[in-house]
Amino acid sequence: MQSSTTSPAQPLTGNKRSDAQARSLNHMGIEHKSRPDGSVVVLRAHVEKVLGLKATSQSIKPVDDKINWDAVRA
Template sequence: MSQGDPGCTQTESPAFDNRRPGEVTVNERLPLDTRYSRSTTSMFLLEDELQQLTGRRQRHSQARALRAMGIEHKMRPDGRVIVLRQHVEQVLGMRASQGKSDEVIPNWGAA
């Protein structure tokens, strides 16, 4: 069969394109697990994380929900709500308590 034949199926080999390394197109969305692990390096919660945390899409509703949960937040000049990731982890108990340590500190004054 020739290439012009409608019954001919061509298998496309991975083409090299002009994308930068790591750049993803709309059709190549990352799985949720990959997005979450990549987002944990961000200082602030991402928009979708904020929506998931508050259950709200509108910014003022998000701020109201955060106040009710005791989570400190700020409003940016453009109206977006920003929340420190570390604060949320501390409030919701996602990190081990920082006051406790496995390290033994000797009491030198007790001798």
């Protein structure tokens, strides 16, 4: 259980200790890995997806660009 003040998970979890960071990430449903030194690694894309911070290409639905002129003229 190594303490790191530069861990990318610290601002996200509010915890300094890697074991506490891992528990917080698990609770939030964020996947993470532990490095050999015990520090926690998270993927930014996964965090953004889980927290809804960024639209993903899978969530964007194609737009039907055909105009229904009959509805426009009515």
